[in-house]
Amino acid sequence: MALPLSYSWRNVVVRRSSALLTMLGIALTVAVFGGILALREGLTTSFEVGGASDRAVYLRPGAKSEGESGIRREQAEILIKSRPEIVRDASGAPLAAKEVYLAVYMKTLDGGQTNVPLRGIEPASLTLLGDDARIVEGRWPEWGSDEVVIGKPLAKRMQNANVGDTLTLNTTPFKVVGIYQCLGAQGGEVWGDVERMMEALDRPFFQRVIARVKPDTDFDALSDELAEDKRVPVDVFSEKAYMSKQTGMSGAMFALLAGLLTIIMGASAVVGAMNTMLAAVSGRTHEIGVLLAIGYSRAAIFTTFLLESAVIGLFGGLLGLLLVLPFDGMETGLVNWDTFTDASFALRVSAGLAVKSVGLAFLLGIIGGALPAWRASRMRPVEALRSL
Amino acid sequence: MGATPWKLVPRNLMAHKVRSGLTVLSVAIALFLLCFLQTIVTSLDQAVKQADDNRLVVQSAVSLFVNLPLDYQAKIESVPGVDATSKMTWFGAVYQDPSNFFAQFAVDHERYFDLYSKEMEIVEGPNGSGPGAREDALAALAAERRGCIIGRGLQRDFGFQVGDTVPLLPSIYAKNDGSAWDFVVCGVYEPLKANVDDRTLWFRHDYLKETMFAQGVEDLGVSTYAVNLAPGASAPAVIAQIDGLFDAGPQRTQTVTEAAFQAIFVNMMGNLPFLVGSVGGAVIFALLFSVVNTMSMAARQRQHEAGILKALGFANGAVSRVFFVESVLITFTGGLFGAGLALLTSEPFRRSFSMFPGYQVLPATAFGALGISLVVGVLAGLAPAFSAARTSPVAALRSEG
Numbered sequence: 069m070a071l072p073l074s075y076s077w078r079n080v081v082v083r084r085s086s087a088l089l090t091m092l093g094i095a096l097t098v099a100v101f102g103g104i105l106a107l108r109e110g111l112t113t114s115f116e117v118g119g120a121s122d123r124a125v126y127l128r129p130g131a132k133s134e135g136e137s138g139i140r141r142e143q144a145e146i147l148i149k150s151r152p153e154i155v156r157d158a159s160g161a162p163l164a165a166k167e168v169y170l171a172v173y174m175k176t177l178d179g180g181q182t183n184v185p186l187r188g189i190e191p192a193s194l195t196l197l198g199d200d201a202r203i204v205e206g207r208w209p210e211w212g213s214d215e216v217v218i219g220k221p222l223a224k225r226m227q228n229a230n231v232g233d234t235l236t237l238n239t240t241p242f243k244v245v246g247i248y249q250c251l252g253a254q255g256g257e258v259w260g261d262v263e264r265m266m267e268a269l270d271r272p273f274f275q276r277v278i279a280r281v282k283p284d285t286d287f288d289a290l291s292d293e294l295a296e297d298k299r300v301p302v303d304v305f306s307e308k309a310y311m312s313k314q315t316g317m318s319g320a321m322f323a324l325l326a327g328l329l330t331i332i333m334g335a336s337a338v339v340g341a342m343n344t345m346l347a348a349v350s351g352r353t354h355e356i357g358v359l360l361a362i363g364y365s366r367a368a369i370f371t372t373f374l375l376e377s378a379v380i381g382l383f384g385g386l387l388g389l390l391l392v393l394p395f396d397g398m399e400t401g402l403v404n405w406d407t408f409t410d411a412s413f414a415l416r417v418s419a420g421l422a423v424k425s426v427g428l429a430f431l432l433g434i435i436g437g438a439l440p441a442w443r444a445s446r447m448r449p450v451e452a453l454r455s456l
Numbered sequence: 457m458g459a460t461p462w463k464l465v466p467r468n469l470m471a472h473k474v475r476s477g478l479t480v481l482s483v484a485i486a487l488f489l490l491c492f493l494q495t496i497v498t499s500l501d502q503a504v505k506q507a508d509d510n511r512l513v514v515q516s517a518v519s520l521f522v523n524l525p526l527d528y529q530a531k532i533e534s535v536p537g538v539d540a541t542s543k544m545t546w547f548g549a550v551y552q553d554p555s556n557f558f559a560q561f562a563v564d565h566e567r568y569f570d571l572y573s574k575e576m577e578i579v580e581g582p583n584g585s586g587p588g589a590r591e592d593a594l595a596a597l598a599a600e601r602r603g604c605i606i607g608r609g610l611q612r613d614f615g616f617q618v619g620d621t622v623p624l625l626p627s628i629y630a631k632n633d634g635s636a637w638d639f640v641v642c643g644v645y646e647p648l649k650a651n652v653d654d655r656t657l658w659f660r661h662d663y664l665k666e667t668m669f670a671q672g673v674e675d676l677g678v679s680t681y682a683v684n685l686a687p688g689a690s691a692p693a694v695i696a697q698i699d700g701l702f703d704a705g706p707q708r709t710q711t712v713t714e715a716a717f718q719a720i721f722v723n724m725m726g727n728l729p730f731l732v733g734s735v736g737g738a739v740i741f742a743l744l745f746s747v748v749n750t751m752s753m754a755a756r757q758r759q760h761e762a763g764i765l766k767a768l769g770f771a772n773g774a775v776s777r778v779f780f781v782e783s784v785l786i787t788f789t790g791g792l793f794g795a796g797l798a799l800l801t802s803e804p805f806r807r808s809f810s811m812f813p814g815y816q817v818l819p820a821t822a823f824g825a826l827g828i829s830l831v832v833g834v835l836a837g838l839a840p841a842f843s844a845a846r847t848s849p850v851a852a853l854r855s856e857g
Binding site: 136238346 | 482489518520720734
């Protein structure tokens with residue numbers, strides 16, 4: 069026969085100050101775990117949401133990111149004209165753009181210096197993005213002139229990044245004429261006419277070709293086919309796959325950090341839970357004796373004390389979640405290690421993360437309660453009854 | 457001050473071995489973590505602080521990824537106050553797998569190791585280590601176009617030996633035939649300063665330049681130029697002169713001291729001190745909650761005992777002092793273990809965290825942790841000390857304990 073759940077609950081309430089302190093310890097562990105994973109999730113989500121599966125990214129073979137890529141003008145033009153998978157518009161023009169990409173230095177408002185992605189775009193780049201990108205202040209740059217638009221999160225964090233400011237690229241001044249918003253990681257870049265940027269920055273190559281491809285394109289087969297192509301050797305990825313690869317190293321680092329800190333802080337929290345439960349068990353020795361004497365099984369005693377610890381863990385987890393939730397949506401920026409450029413994104417506490425956090429707390433409670441519960445269940449009724 | 461039953465302190469601690477042990481353990485874990493976090497911040501600071509004041513870095517004003525023209529070197533050397541320069545180009549290739557990350561730079565092989573003689577020492581050449589190793593290694597490097605000098609850490613981690621050929625897969629400097637770049641190990645260096653990475657491969661810039669030229673890349677350029685100042689030269693003046701030379705292009709430069717260059721990278725890691733500070737704060741509070749909890753429980757269980765002591769005539773203060781000293785003793789012991797562990801693991805951690813080559817637990821960090829353990833012990837000891845003092849002997853004796 070099992071003891072009712074209310075018995076465990078009442079015990080937590082009776083020892084509320086000690087239970088509360090243990091809950092707080094567990095809550096802080098969960099908050100650190102959840103906070104770091106919210107950073108990771110925000111970063112990876114910001115890259116993933118912008119990636120479409122019907123847009124293809126062509127890079128130089130072997131390049132892991134745009135920064136390492138380089139495609140000659142003639143190659144880019146042959147590629148755009150000749151590839152059958154690229155969709156054409158009503159007038160028969162391929163829906164593809166040659167783009168230049170460079171991480172440039174910009175000064176942050178607090179005086180630091182960071183790498184910001186600069187992208188030279190063509191009219192087709194905007195056609196490809198469609199509703200994903202729009203102007204929120206000012207206007208798009210005029211093609212052929214020295215004008216740029218800046219992503220909204222950057223405009224808020226960088227010096228010289230608002231409409232009317234002048235951004236000097238090497239020796240050429242570019243006028244900031246607009247602030248744009250764009251889904252995903254491309255929302256935090258500086259955009260201008262690709263030809264003007266190539267000239268101002270003396271860049272001989274394009275970094276990528278981006279194109280809308282037919283919906284049934286098999287990227288694996290396409291990739292194999294292009295690897296064999298002698299005229300234009302390129303690597304191809306769906307934009308979605310490309311984007312999710314751009315946070316691999318940073319994502320792994322955050323996961324490692326969260327894991328490491330959780331193990332260490334978790335160990336400390338488990339010790340706290342164990343101490344609380346040991347005291348609870350020794351304080352209730354007489355009571356345990358009574359329970360055993362009236363016929364409750366050892367398993368029932370074990371379960372009830374374990375449950376009590378789990379309840380403490382669960383509430384600690386919920387408390388920790390309350391500490392983490394305010395960070396959801398908070399905008400921040402840090403250098404993405406894969407691209408070595410500043411990434412602007414919002415922290416994200418998803419339902420999955422919330423469940424993981426509370427689950428972790430529950431687990432900490434169970435681990436901490438196991439030894440004390442076992443000790444309680446092994447008591448000899450006669451001796452336990454004798455103790456006062 | 458009346459008599460205090462000090463003998464009770466060790467007795468009590470030993471009577472609850474499990475609880476005392478667990479508490480010491482949790483304090484030790486938390487303080488070890490604090491030392492670790494603090495060291496990440498201090499090691500980054502050290503990288504900036506230990507940078508050579510007499511070294512400048514000339515880089516593009518536009519981007520870390522834009523190369524400077526090759527003809528800049530002679531112009532930089534013509535500036536008064538410049539002693540010597542070397543090209544330094546980031547190669548960014550991979551040994552077998554991206555997870556084997558280490559840095560490689562193409563440098564002027566005849567000058568580079570003189571320029572950095574205060575930072576590193578070549579300790580092994582083709583004829584083994586010992587005196588003359590440096591000369592042997594540099595002679596071998598001069599004779600072998602594909603030659604390179606590697607750090608002791610690379611030798612340790614990948615087993616590269618002098619004479620071995622190391623193939624690296626390029627991601628920036630691709631070869632037309634898609635093959636790897638081969639490098640021949642001519643020597644091994646050891647860092648002389650904590651902020652110098654022992655996992656770097658230095659190779660000949662002319663090998664890079666000529667190979668790329670053969671593939672049709674005419675002006676390869678240089679990532680940065682390292683500049684040593686002549687004795688007595690003023691860094692700001694030289695910086696202004698160098699940047700003035702190239703103000704009208706073709707590539708504007710941003711010349712900075714080595715410290716400022718390191719600081720750019722530290723800043724790029726984002727608000728790391730804030731992140732570390734938040735986590736550290738959470739750790740301290742979690743620890744405080746845990747220890748306060750334990751001490752309060754211990755006090756509650758010993759109300760009966762406190763009553764007996766008072767009934768025997770011991771003053772209020774005596775009972776409080778016993779609790780207080782117990783608390784501080786427990787946390788201080790934990791602090792000793794935690795800080796000690798952090799100090800002991802400093803060297804192995806430095807080896808395994810290639811991201812933080814300067815990882816070194818400073819004495820100040822360890823003492824700081826000990827200080828925190830004392831403060832936590834004092835705070836945790838206050839609550840039960842007060843409640844013990846307030847307990848009336850009659851009520852306490854009646855309690856079941």
